[in-house]
Amino acid sequence: MKNLFSCLAVASMAMTTPLSANEMSEPNFHVVRLQVDGTENNEGGLVTWEGEGWYGGDLDKIVLRTKGEMQNGHVEASELWGLWSRNVSDFWDLQAGVRQDIDPHPTTSLVIGVEGMLPQFIETHAHGFVSTRGDVSARLEQSIDLAITQRLILEPHTELNVYASDVPELAIGSGISSIEAGAQLRYEVTRKFAPYVDLVYETATGNTARIKRNNGDDPSDLTLRIGLRIAF
Amino acid sequence: MKRLILAIACASLAFSTAAYAGEYTLVIDKQTVDVGGRKGESLTINGQLPGPTLRFKEGEEVTINVVNKLKVDTSLHWHGLLVPAAMDGVPMFNGFHGIRPGTTFTYQFKIRQSGTYWYHSHSGGQEQEGLYGSIVIEPADKEPVPSDRDYVIVLSDFTTETSDDILANLKSDSGYYNYARRTAGDFFSDMSEKGLVATIRDRLAWGEMRMDPTDLADVTGYTFLVNGKSESANWTGLYKSGERVRLRLINASAMTYFDFAIPGLKLIVVAADGQNVQPVVVDEIRMAIGETYDVIVMPKDDKAYTIFAQSLDRTGYARGTLAPHEGMSAPVPPVRPRARLTMSDMGMGSMEGMDHDMSGMSGMSGMSGMGGMSGMDHSKTSMADMHAMHGAKPAANTKADAQPTGWASGAPPGTKVLSYADLRSLKKQKDTRPEEREIMVRLGGTMERYIWTLNGKKEADATPIELKYGERVKLTFINDTMMAHPMHLHGMFVQLVNGQPAERLPNKHMVSVPPGKSYSVMLTADEAGEWAFHCHLLFHMQSGMMNKVVVARLGAEGAK
Numbered sequence: 180m181k182n183l184f185s186c187l188a189v190a191s192m193a194m195t196t197p198l199s200a201n202e203m204s205e206p207n208f209h210v211v212r213l214q215v216d217g218t219e220n221n222e223g224g225l226v227t228w229e230g231e232g233w234y235g236g237d238l239d240k241i242v243l244r245t246k247g248e249m250q251n252g253h254v255e256a257s258e259l260w261g262l263w264s265r266n267v268s269d270f271w272d273l274q275a276g277v278r279q280d281i282d283p284h285p286t287t288s289l290v291i292g293v294e295g296m297l298p299q300f301i302e303t304h305a306h307g308f309v310s311t312r313g314d315v316s317a318r319l320e321q322s323i324d325l326a327i328t329q330r331l332i333l334e335p336h337t338e339l340n341v342y343a344s345d346v347p348e349l350a351i352g353s354g355i356s357s358i359e360a361g362a363q364l365r366y367e368v369t370r371k372f373a374p375y376v377d378l379v380y381e382t383a384t385g386n387t388a389r390i391k392r393n394n395g396d397d398p399s400d401l402t403l404r405i406g407l408r409i410a411f
Numbered sequence: 412m413k414r415l416i417l418a419i420a421c422a423s424l425a426f427s428t429a430a431y432a433g434e435y436t437l438v439i440d441k442q443t444v445d446v447g448g449r450k451g452e453s454l455t456i457n458g459q460l461p462g463p464t465l466r467f468k469e470g471e472e473v474t475i476n477v478v479n480k481l482k483v484d485t486s487l488h489w490h491g492l493l494v495p496a497a498m499d500g501v502p503m504f505n506g507f508h509g510i511r512p513g514t515t516f517t518y519q520f521k522i523r524q525s526g527t528y529w530y531h532s533h534s535g536g537q538e539q540e541g542l543y544g545s546i547v548i549e550p551a552d553k554e555p556v557p558s559d560r561d562y563v564i565v566l567s568d569f570t571t572e573t574s575d576d577i578l579a580n581l582k583s584d585s586g587y588y589n590y591a592r593r594t595a596g597d598f599f600s601d602m603s604e605k606g607l608v609a610t611i612r613d614r615l616a617w618g619e620m621r622m623d624p625t626d627l628a629d630v631t632g633y634t635f636l637v638n639g640k641s642e643s644a645n646w647t648g649l650y651k652s653g654e655r656v657r658l659r660l661i662n663a664s665a666m667t668y669f670d671f672a673i674p675g676l677k678l679i680v681v682a683a684d685g686q687n688v689q690p691v692v693v694d695e696i697r698m699a700i701g702e703t704y705d706v707i708v709m710p711k712d713d714k715a716y717t718i719f720a721q722s723l724d725r726t727g728y729a730r731g732t733l734a735p736h737e738g739m740s741a742p743v744p745p746v747r748p749r750a751r752l753t754m755s756d757m758g759m760g761s762m763e764g765m766d767h768d769m770s771g772m773s774g775m776s777g778m779s780g781m782g783g784m785s786g787m788d789h790s791k792t793s794m795a796d797m798h799a800m801h802g803a804k805p806a807a808n809t810k811a812d813a814q815p816t817g818w819a820s821g822a823p824p825g826t827k828v829l830s831y832a833d834l835r836s837l838k839k840q841k842d843t844r845p846e847e848r849e850i851m852v853r854l855g856g857t858m859e860r861y862i863w864t865l866n867g868k869k870e871a872d873a874t875p876i877e878l879k880y881g882e883r884v885k886l887t888f889i890n891d892t893m894m895a896h897p898m899h900l901h902g903m904f905v906q907l908v909n910g911q912p913a914e915r916l917p918n919k920h921m922v923s924v925p926p927g928k929s930y931s932v933m934l935t936a937d938e939a940g941e942w943a944f945h946c947h948l949l950f951h952m953q954s955g956m957m958n959k960v961v962v963a964r965l966g967a968e969g970a971k
Contacts, residue, residue, distance in 0.1 A: 205871055206953075210583040237582075237862050237869070237955075269857045270621060296859060299618035326594040370580070370587050410583075 209234040216377060216406020223251040225402065233264065240264040242274065242294075247282070257281045260290060271295035278308060284348045287311045300324070315343035316356075327364075332373075334363040345386065350394065352386020371410040378403050433473055435465060437487065439510075439532075439542065440480040447634050447641025451571030454481070454532075454541035460639045461565050461663060462530070462544025469525045469551040475518040477510055484509035484534055487518070488901070488943075489546065490701060491528035491685050491920045494520040496940020499901055501533045504941045504959065509534055525550035526685030527659040527703040529565070536574020539665035539949055543567065547659060548685075555837060556681045556690065558657035558707060562648040566671070566698070566720050566729050568633035568664040569641075577630055578950055581861045586623065588631040591724065591749055593624070616754055621859060622893055624752040628724035629861075629894075629950060630666045635722060635729035645740060646718075646731035656708050656733065657681075658718075662698040665949040668723035668895065668923075669698045670820050670828075673716050673733065674744055678706040680829060686904065686918040687837035693829040695822055697723075699897035699923035701947040704829075708733070715739040725749040747821040752893050756818060756927050818895065818925045831930075832909045834917035840906060842935045843913035846885035849931075850876060854890045854898070854924060854946070854956070861954055863892075863946065869955030876944065878936035880964040888922065889929040896951065898922045900960065902942035905932035921947065939964040 211232035218225050226249040233242045242264045247257030262276035272294045280286040292306030304320040322336035338359040345352050358381075365375030382399035383391050391398040437456050444453040444460055456462025467473055479485045486509045488500035498520045502509035510516040525548045532542035545563045570577070580587040593614075601610040617624055640646040650656050662669055672678070672695040680691045682705035696704055698720070710716055715734035722728065725746045732740050820828050856863035865873060878884060886905065888898055899921050906916035908931040916933060924930045945957035 206578075208579045208582045210579070237860065266860070270859060296621055298621060299615070300621060326592045328594055328596070329590045329592060370584060 205236040205238075207234060207236050210410060212408070212410045214375075214406055214408040216375070216404035218402040218404040220250075220400055220402050221397070225250055225404075227404065227406075235264070238266050240266075240272070242276075254282050256283060262290060264294065268295075270297075274306070278306075286314075286349070288314075288316075297321075312346075312348075314346050316346075317341045330367045332365050332367060334365065336361050336363060342387075350387070350390050352390050354385040354387075356385065356387040357381065357383050365408060373408040375406055375408055376403060377406060433471055434476070435473065436476045436478065437462065438478040438480060439485050439487075444541075446569050446636065446639070447643055449569070449571055449634055452540075452573075453569075454537055456542060456544055459544075460541045460569075461567060462542070464545045464547055464563050465530065467522045467546065467548045469522055469548055471522045473518075473520060473522060476515050477518065478515045479510040479512055482512050484511055485537060485542070486510055486516075486532055486534045487530050487542070488533040489518075489520075489528065489530050490899075491526075491703070492520075492546070493523045493902070493904075493938065494518075496902065496938070496942070499940070499942070501901065501943045504943055522548055524548060524685065526682050526687070527563070527661060527705050528685050529661045529663050529703065531663065533943070536578065536665070536949060536953060539568075539570070539574040539577070541569075543663045545659070545661050545663075555687055556657075556679075556707060557655070559654035560648070560650055561657045561659070563638070563659045563661065564718065564731065565636075565638050565661045565663050566667075566669055567636045567639075568630075568667040568722075569636050570630075570633050572632070574665075574949070574953075578861075578953055581629060581950060581954075585629070585858045585861045586626070588629060589623065589626060590631060591625045591627075591726075613754070623858070624893070625749075626858060626893065627749065627752075628666060628668075628722065628726070629948070631724065631726050633664075633667065633722070633727065635664075635667065635669075635720065635727050637718060637720070637729045637731035640731070642728065642730040642743075647737060647739075648718075648731065648733050649737070650710055650733055650735060652711055652713050652735065654709070656710065658706050658708060660696070660698065660704045660706060662700050662702050664700050666700070668700065668897075669720040669729065670723065670747075670822070671696045671698050671704075671718075671720045673708060673718050674741075675716050676708045676710060676733075678708060678829075680833075681705050681707055683834050683917055684904075684919045684921055688917050689835040689837055689915075691829065691833045692827070693833070694826045695820060696829045697820055697923075699895070699921055699947070701897050701899050701921045702923070715741040717741040717743055719744060721746045723750075750819060750821055752818075752926060756893070818928075831907050831917075831923075832911075834907065834909060834919075835911050835915040836906075836917045839914040840916055840918075842883060844883045844935075846933060847883050849885040849887055852886055852888050852898075854888055854892055854896045856892050856951070856954075856956070858892075858894075861950075863951040863954045863956035865944075865956060865958050868958075870945075870957040871955065873958045875941070875959035875961045878934075878960060878962045880936060880939055880962055882936045884934050884936065885931055886934055887929060887931040888924045890924045890927060893926045894948075895923055895925050896956070897947040898924060898945070899947045900934070900942060900944050902938045902940060902960075902962075903934060903936065905934045907932055936960075936962045938962060 213230040215228045228247055230245045233240045235241055242262040244260040248255055258278060258280045260276060260278045262274045264272045264274045267273045274294055275291045278288045278290045288308040288310040290306050290308055294304050297303050300323055302322045307317045309315055319339045322334055325333045327333055340357045342351050342353050342356050361377050361379035363375050363377040365373040367373045380401045388398040440455055441452055442455050453460050477487050486500045486502050496505040497507060498518050528546040530544055530546055531538040545565050547563060634641050637646040660671060677692050680693060682688060684703055710733060713735050715732050718731035718733060720729040728746055730743055822828055853866050855867055890896060904918035904920055907919055922930060922932055939962050942960045944960045945952045
């Protein structure tokens, strides 16, 4: 918990630094987006959440992200990021800040990366992390919105995690540690309220998969999740 | 609703009697309104939406007291009027700081022109929220084209969302209001029409630019109004058979282009942006935001005609009626299908000839190019890159029949749609000099981030355009974006370079520049001051598409 506070402190510090006098006069905006879903897997009830909020103007923003999952009422993974996001080209923001993992094992990491859109409207988040224990890792998240109708949107999404070395505390081996691929089908009642179903395949890979199997766990999981996406 | 109508009736009576008294009071307030069944808060002027019609006479010395009853600053700008710079009403220009809550600001100026104009707030998004009204100026001499009846037709777009919410939604998701995106169904219908390969190529080309060809209007969800009345309330103007009826059309919307027509009647255009032109007979007018057109119609039969203004994105229409008696109505035509931009609209040439290897663009998005990204020229929009890469030159001022297809009105063949090329000044222009210099104005932006720019800069970062007093310049707009931009200059008229002889170039204060096209206008800098120069799409202006034109009178008092 202490770590969480220090993470927030860093994020709030970042919030006050980069704005010059000229930029201060520009209007600021904010958005909060959350999605929560639930499903049954072979271990029981699984709830996952993802959230992002930002505050700022055209050039500088403060971004908070959270992500996590709860298995049978017990939080198994949770992370909170605080980033400063700076627009560097039409479609890209450069981001830097702190990521605090609370579960499964408290870990504080520095984050540097980019968020933006590739040609063909591919939303992309690519971040590198260095933990206070010196572990180096990276994550690539991509998604694209495909309009089936004006309100029924199919969003294929992927996530890839890579570790430079073994991280025994997290039961992670070096190399590509996990891949997630899914397809979310949501109905945008409004742009800010959209129930969805999400077919998600997650799998640990390489050394990480081997560790999982050795622990008697199934390295992969296919779930159909039902959830809600809201924004305000 | 009844009370509002009564209020409007009383107020218009008051204004017709107070007509040339010279002193006017406008009270700006906020109240609940019910427009076509949509209840919401609206800003009002003297309790009305739109505000009252101000009727002036050429040569009149007017005094306008503007009382601010809001909790925030406000302002009123006299759109199209030649006024001293300090009376122009744009906050942060010419030492004007807006009208503080609870205070009154007194505008005083001499009316130096005649015709149809309007006024609106220039503070934040207040124009969207109801602060607009019409101005009719009677000429000192006789109207060159007399009429038996005279009606003001104020077209506007009403919403119950606040302008701050709209802008925030656009900033977080530029496609927030677009419910006409290309869907899977469109893919299959395009495929059966053009073939699979062409359809995929087309999708890839738009995807490469990260642009959406269906983005015709950034904001939707509007109720379109004629003189503050929704389609069902049906504003009605009466006529007697055989009369000449003058309609003073004003597009006072925040974000909406209209295609205006009165099915069954020819429109004789006699003035554009308040300035008299040689009469042109047309069937339809595409009205940019901020434009005014005076048209004469001559209904002969004893029947009703529908005043029909469909929004460019075809999400709806404003409607009224011209009729011999109250309570009559005519059929309302269906809105036409929505247009969609094509690659050739964007100056890209035909699809077949297109080179899809846009390595220059994909390079900037590559993850590995991160270090280089910070050094990139951020002023360049994707479209500007495309122009450069394909060596496409901006086209010269386009004639109506050569308009880009995605910008076409979609009117049936044989329909005469007014073109800028048709406009000829009624009065001979005094200044017919060629330009001393040309000033290029690139209209740019990044839809994805909802940032809009002039010459690559947002208002906050821009260097003002400086003109010498009396200087004759050519302003050339180059539209690098896929939206039309209605460009507005305060304080002075420009003359469209529309192919007419120099002494007949029409005066305008609005210049609509179609997507991917360019357009030139002439300007004599004969009004000293700091003049706002901006896109009149309200949220483009708020997102940076504005600059200052400074006309400096260097120690030459009375040089005029």
